[in-house]
Amino acid sequence: MTNLYAPDVFIKDRVEALAQQLGLDLPHQEQWNFIQSAESLDLQAAPGSGKTSLIGLKLALLCQAWASPTRGICVLSHTNTAKDEITHRLTATPAGRRLLQYPHFIGTIQAFTNTFLALPALRSRGIEVQTVDDQAYTDEALRLLERHPRFRKLNTALGHRTNGPALVAEARYVCDAGDLIATGPDGTPPFKASSDSGQQFAALKETLTERGIFRYHDMFALAEHHLFHHPQLALATAHRFPFVLLDEMQDTSDLQQRLLDKVFGPPGTVVQRVGDINQRIFADAPDAAQPSSFPLPHAAQLPVSRRFGSKIAALASDLTVHRHQRIDGAGHEGTVALLLFDDDTVAEVVPAFERMAAAAVPRQLLLDNPPRVLGARLIRGSAKAFPQSVSCYVPGFTSTPVQTTGSLITTTRTAQAQRQSGDNHAAITLLWNAIRDVARLASVGGLPPLRRLDRDPATAGGRARLLLHDLLTSPLDSHVEWAVLTARLLRLLPDLTQSPLKGVARLADPLAHIPYIAQLAPVPEASADADHGVVASVAGSIQSAKGETHAATLILECLERSGKKYDVHEVLGLLSRQQDASKALVTIQRAAQLVFVGATRPTHLLAFAAHRTRAEPHIEAMTARGWSVHDVHVH
Numbered sequence: 355m356t357n358l359y360a361p362d363v364f365i366k367d368r369v370e371a372l373a374q375q376l377g378l379d380l381p382h383q384e385q386w387n388f389i390q391s392a393e394s395l396d397l398q399a400a401p402g403s404g405k406t407s408l409i410g411l412k413l414a415l416l417c418q419a420w421a422s423p424t425r426g427i428c429v430l431s432h433t434n435t436a437k438d439e440i441t442h443r444l445t446a447t448p449a450g451r452r453l454l455q456y457p458h459f460i461g462t463i464q465a466f467t468n469t470f471l472a473l474p475a476l477r478s479r480g481i482e483v484q485t486v487d488d489q490a491y492t493d494e495a496l497r498l499l500e501r502h503p504r505f506r507k508l509n510t511a512l513g514h515r516t517n518g519p520a521l522v523a524e525a526r527y528v529c530d531a532g533d534l535i536a537t538g539p540d541g542t543p544p545f546k547a548s549s550d551s552g553q554q555f556a557a558l559k560e561t562l563t564e565r566g567i568f569r570y571h572d573m574f575a576l577a578e579h580h581l582f583h584h585p586q587l588a589l590a591t592a593h594r595f596p597f598v599l600l601d602e603m604q605d606t607s608d609l610q611q612r613l614l615d616k617v618f619g620p621p622g623t624v625v626q627r628v629g630d631i632n633q634r635i636f637a638d639a640p641d642a643a644q645p646s647s648f649p650l651p652h653a654a655q656l657p658v659s660r661r662f663g664s665k666i667a668a669l670a671s672d673l674t675v676h677r678h679q680r681i682d683g684a685g686h687e688g689t690v691a692l693l694l695f696d697d698d699t700v701a702e703v704v705p706a707f708e709r710m711a712a713a714a715v716p717r718q719l720l721l722d723n724p725p726r727v728l729g730a731r732l733i734r735g736s737a738k739a740f741p742q743s744v745s746c747y748v749p750g751f752t753s754t755p756v757q758t759t760g761s762l763i764t765t766t767r768t769a770q771a772q773r774q775s776g777d778n779h780a781a782i783t784l785l786w787n788a789i790r791d792v793a794r795l796a797s798v799g800g801l802p803p804l805r806r807l808d809r810d811p812a813t814a815g816g817r818a819r820l821l822l823h824d825l826l827t828s829p830l831d832s833h834v835e836w837a838v839l840t841a842r843l844l845r846l847l848p849d850l851t852q853s854p855l856k857g858v859a860r861l862a863d864p865l866a867h868i869p870y871i872a873q874l875a876p877v878p879e880a881s882a883d884a885d886h887g888v889v890a891s892v893a894g895s896i897q898s899a900k901g902e903t904h905a906a907t908l909i910l911e912c913l914e915r916s917g918k919k920y921d922v923h924e925v926l927g928l929l930s931r932q933q934d935a936s937k938a939l940v941t942i943q944r945a946a947q948l949v950f951v952g953a954t955r956p957t958h959l960l961a962f963a964a965h966r967t968r969a970e971p972h973i974e975a976m977t978a979r980g981w982s983v984h985d986v987h988v989h
Contacts, residue, residue: 382656495567603627
């Protein structure tokens with residue numbers, strides 16, 4: 355590697371100079387060990403340990419000293435959100451910005467697989483890709499099954515199976531010993547290959563392939579198939595990228611890991627893997643450990659969290675299910691609270707939390723980062739138990755954003771009124787959050803928080819800021835002018851989310867123009883503060899909050915999937931018994947790993963809601979941990 359970059363790339367003076375420029379503090383030896391390492395390693399990073407900042411610093415240092423014009427650094431993550439976070443850090447320095455262009459690559463594992471393996475494989479077969487999207491594939495597969503006479507026998511056979519439509523809608527390719535096989539969603543063929551149904555099943559999949567329509571999973575199988583028949587591609591790719599950094603390793607599937615091992619397995623490639631295995635919550639069942647499973651036994655650690663203090667750190671340490679880690683809290687010494695409700699006060703839980711957040715968190719911090727209400731389950735199931743989901747605590751809550759006709763223009767008018775009253779920051783924040791809500795209806799990738807938008811006019815973030823300004827200052831009476839503004843938004847969204855729009859028809863109602871009616875957009879009075887500074891909370895799932903930092907977080911007690919146990923209650927029992935989370939029952943482990951993710955989000959206030967009858971046996975133990983316990987009353 356010494357011929358690829360200057361040998362003094364990680365010397366102390368150089369590191370300290372760039373860290374100071376980026377506003378980073380490096381007080382811990384573990385941080386220096388990672389920054390200065392030039393060998394393959396695994397890094398197990400606690401929540402809030404600043405791993406993304408360290409990754410950005412390390413990559414910027416490498417780019418400062420990188421000498422090769424044709425060989426580059428490859429940075430891979432699991433999600434666009436994580437990729438965008440790293441990109442945002444890199445744009446802070448000229449050296450970091452060089453990583454965004456050839457010969458380097460930064461993107462998701464999916465994007466890397468598509469770009470360097472799957473798409474070249476398809477092009478070699480003369481296939482032009484139209485879409486790689488699970489929902490688009492489902493729609494086209496079911497349409498083809500229903501309408502094409504060639505698949506009549508298959509349609510009839512599937513009609514006799516309860517999961518018949520899913521077998522076609524979620525059909526995927528699997529590479530088995532060099533053969534590309536069409537399978538059902540479980541990875542096995544649903545019919546004998548020699549049967550009429552089996553042949554039609556394979557033919558339907560091949561028809562969609564020829565039309566260029568694929569599922570995300572297909573691209574990994576196609577890449578694996580291409581590598582099997584052209585093993586020299588792995589050597590060529592590894593040569594092109596002698597330094598690889600993988601973020602969010604905890605969410606990498608066995609299929610993705612197997613592919614990465616084949617490409618970057620040669621000993622000449624430095625592979626540094628970073629993640630937090632205790633935040634691995636997407637697997638329904640524990641995966642069989644692979645030889646290369648993250649983290650390796652000798653992995654380095656970042657155990658110090660600067661997001662929260664010792665109380666949350668102690669709680670998080672006791673909930674490390676996959677790999678025990680003693681987390682040190684070096685952040686704000688916040689509050690951990692237990693809210694006790696009964697059958698009559700379920701609806702009062704969230705308002706009580708909002709009042710508690712108003713008292714515990716600086717108001718401006720809450721305005722910038724509203725309180726979050728999280729649960730493992732969004733919508734109630736068929737069980738009679740109550741409460742069992744977020745929707746039980748938050749009347750009117752739905753799992754998908756509901757946008758009424760003209761909702762964006764209504765919010766824009768409210769934001770314009772706020773701006774005219776002198777509260778420009780609140781106006782911009784309100785409008786951007788409304789745009790983020792609308793974008794979720796038609797995009798896989800979410801929009802970043804306002805503070806993360808780039809200010810360079812040439813970037814997507816800069817264009818978004820200009821659009822926000824124009825929305826806040828333009829007349830909204832004319833439907834023609836509104837159409838121009840929304841057209842700009844539609845053109846901008848794919849660039850901001852790094853993913854194509856899907857289901858654009860869903861945006862017709864929220865982006866519609868409606869005439870101004872005074873009652874629809876009341877002007878908030880700057881002095882109005884009826885509930886002593888309370889800021890309305892935002893509800894969602896624990897899973898969706900991964901990677902976020904909150905000012906205040908409430909974790910609601912929800913019914914786990916068997917319909918027999920409540921997650922917060924089980925975690926309280928685990929803590930009060932001081933039991934090793936990794937040795938608990940699988941159902942309790944599942945609850946603990948979800949609560950771990952939710953509990954490590956906030957900086958100032960972490961609250962749990964639990965039914966009084968279930969929580970009472972554990973109150974003394976929680977009080978001994980320094981938690982405050984509050985009864986929820988009708989307010």
